[in-house]
Amino acid sequence: xxxxxxxxxxxxxxxxxxxxxxxxxxxxxxxxxxxxxxxxxxxxxxxxxxxxxxxxxxxxxxxxxxxxxxxxxxxxxxxxxxxxxxxxxxxxxxxxxxxxxxxxxxxxxxxxxxxxxxxxxxxxxxxxxxxxxxxxxxxxxxxxxxxxxxxxxxxxxxxxxxxxxxxxxxxxxxxxxxxxxxxxxxxxxxxxxxxxxxxxxxxxxxxxxxxxxxxxxxxxxxxxxxxxxxxxxxxxxxxxxxxxxxxxxxxxxxxxxxxxxxxxxxxxxxxxxxxxxxxxxxxxxxxxxxxxxxxxxxxxxxxxxxxxxxxxxxxxxxxxxxxxxxxxxxxxxxxxxxxxxxxxxxxxxxxxxxxxxxxxxxxxxxxxxxxxxxxxxxxxxxxxxxxxxxxxxxxxxxxxxxxxxxxxxxxxxxxxxxxxxxxxxxxxxxxxxxxxxxxxxxxxxxxxxxxxxxxxxxx
Amino acid sequence: xxxxxxxxxxxxxxxxxxxxxxxxxxxxxxxxxxxxxxxxxxxxxxxxxxxxxxxxxxxxxxxxxxxxxxxxxxxxxxxxxxxxxxxxxxxxxxxxxxxxxxxxxx
Numbered sequence: 331x332x333x334x335x336x337x338x339x340x341x342x343x344x345x346x347x348x349x350x351x352x353x354x355x356x357x358x359x360x361x362x363x364x365x366x367x368x369x370x371x372x373x374x375x376x377x378x379x380x381x382x383x384x385x386x387x388x389x390x391x392x393x394x395x396x397x398x399x400x401x402x403x404x405x406x407x408x409x410x411x412x413x414x415x416x417x418x419x420x421x422x423x424x425x426x427x428x429x430x431x432x433x434x435x436x437x438x439x440x441x442x443x444x445x446x447x448x449x450x451x452x453x454x455x456x457x458x459x460x461x462x463x464x465x466x467x468x469x470x471x472x473x474x475x476x477x478x479x480x481x482x483x484x485x486x487x488x489x490x491x492x493x494x495x496x497x498x499x500x501x502x503x504x505x506x507x508x509x510x511x512x513x514x515x516x517x518x519x520x521x522x523x524x525x526x527x528x529x530x531x532x533x534x535x536x537x538x539x540x541x542x543x544x545x546x547x548x549x550x551x552x553x554x555x556x557x558x559x560x561x562x563x564x565x566x567x568x569x570x571x572x573x574x575x576x577x578x579x580x581x582x583x584x585x586x587x588x589x590x591x592x593x594x595x596x597x598x599x600x601x602x603x604x605x606x607x608x609x610x611x612x613x614x615x616x617x618x619x620x621x622x623x624x625x626x627x628x629x630x631x632x633x634x635x636x637x638x639x640x641x642x643x644x645x646x647x648x649x650x651x652x653x654x655x656x657x658x659x660x661x662x663x664x665x666x667x668x669x670x671x672x673x674x675x676x677x678x679x680x681x682x683x684x685x686x687x688x689x690x691x692x693x694x695x696x697x698x699x700x701x702x703x704x705x706x707x708x709x710x711x712x713x714x715x716x717x718x719x720x721x722x723x724x725x726x727x728x729x730x731x732x733x734x735x736x737x738x739x740x741x742x743x744x745x746x747x748x749x750x751x752x753x754x755x756x757x758x759x760x761x762x763x764x765x766x767x768x769x770x771x772x773x774x775x776x777x778x779x780x781x782x783x784x785x786x787x788x789x
Numbered sequence: 790x791x792x793x794x795x796x797x798x799x800x801x802x803x804x805x806x807x808x809x810x811x812x813x814x815x816x817x818x819x820x821x822x823x824x825x826x827x828x829x830x831x832x833x834x835x836x837x838x839x840x841x842x843x844x845x846x847x848x849x850x851x852x853x854x855x856x857x858x859x860x861x862x863x864x865x866x867x868x869x870x871x872x873x874x875x876x877x878x879x880x881x882x883x884x885x886x887x888x889x890x891x892x893x894x895x
Contacts, residue, residue, distance in 0.1 A: 451856075459863075459866055472881045473892055482874055483871075494840075501799075501844040
């Protein structure tokens with residue numbers, strides 16, 4: 331509860347700072363504020379709970395929600411730090427953009443710490459509406475308009491399904507409280523509406539995480555949106571939506587039926603395969619990372635097969651994926667700053683003109699592909715081990731094959747950077763991109779060497 | 790007072806809202822005019838609101854009715870953002886037909 335109130339206060343501060351002309355102070359103050367909130371969320375300095383955490387049973391601040399909220403705050407710090415340079419030419423708008431990002435974070439925190447379905451619905455809508463605005467935020471650019479429109483149509487379509495699902499669950503249980511719902515879902519007699527409601531909720535959430543039958547919007551939206559927004563969507567929004575889906579199923583649906591598990595297996599294998607195979611033939615880097623995100627959603631779906639004890643693995647996988655994603659987008663934003671597209675040709679010879687940036691991008695791609703010493707490998711390793719123990723060998727086989735396929739397109743970019751000749755002069759790089767890229771890659775390697783740093787947060 | 794829900798039966802309310810919801814879904818999937826797509830999305834959300842009120846009476850519990858206010862406020866905010874995006878699209882391509890949005894492919 332403290333986290334949510336503090337984040338909303340920070341968002342309001344951004345809007346007020348614009349009125350009083352404190353524009354220059356916004357980025358540093360927001361970053362410091364987010365660091366302070368991160369400390370409170372992780373309980374580094376024990377404030378104790380200022381407010382009752384069970385505030386009328388709307389929000390619960392347990393270890394799951396605190397750990398994920400901390401991850402979201404870290405990602406937002408990186409994104410806000412990069413916004414300073416990205417919006418350099420639109421100085422009057424910077425407070426709006428940063429305020430929207432902070433409110434997006436507030437929605438994200440509400441989504442993982444809900445204990446009442448109405449809070450969950452408000453959280454997901456806060457997050458989605460903020461993202462619709464951001465996706466269409468470059469309003470003179472027709473691609474950004476198209477991305478915003480497509481994302482809006484698909485997102486509100488999915489919200490309709492989620493709302494219908496919540497409604498049927500309410501009809502079956504007579505309550506919005508997830509603890510009450512989970513107690514009642516153990517009883518033998520359930521109206522048929524309850525499983526239908528859970529299915530509709532799952533369909534809506536699969537839209538949001540872009541898993542395979544519902545992934546058509548993702549590549550278009552990722553390509554059209556401004557790069558910094560694509561970074562937000564592919565790291566923050568995906569991780570938030572997945573953590574929420576996990577929490578929904580883990581807290582409400584006490585015993586997952588085997589039919590439901592089969593559907594998860596099929597969706598997971600289909601997401602991994604379709605995402606990877608489509609990524610192989612992309613030339614636009616943002617589009618390629620969109621398909622790579624779809625395949626990672628398939629990997630994360632594996633955690634839903636052993637719901638009771640895989641929250642640590644999910645956290646570890648999402649941290650590894652999101653840090654690698656932020657690092658790669660720091661490089662992509664820097665390289666394509668003054669270009670009108672994000673083709674792979676722009677990366678030719680980056681290894682010669684800017685070796686540090688090329689190293690950061692290679693490291694993040696290797697982490698996503700799952701090469702050892704980067705945390706992406708250990709994340710996949712832990713995930714596969716647990717899925718085998720739960721007895722779903724076939725998903726793991728598909729996962730291993732897909733990891734091998736994915737090396738193909740990640741190496742296409744790495745080879746372009748190191749073997750092709752540079753097509754242009756070296757361009758200067760603002761310090762903040764180095765900082766974000768290097769810090770997130772170093773964090774990625776550290777949690778790869780000491781996985782317990784992350785998994786202990788949740789145990 | 791005789792409860793009208795007992796006479797009609799909760800099932801009929803569910804059938805009605807499922808019907809309205811499906812009208813909305815097919816509107817989103819088949820219509821190409823963005824304004825009509827927005828209207829179809831509103832039909833989907835309002836079908837759910839109807840069902841919320843029906844369930845709220847069924848359980849004799851006000852929570853469902855309160856939720857309707859949340860969902861109405863959210864739908865209003867959502868459609869405001871959608872119309873803003875639509876205005877930006879209209880200024881750039883001079884049409885509200887979503888089949889004209891074909892720049893992103895691959």
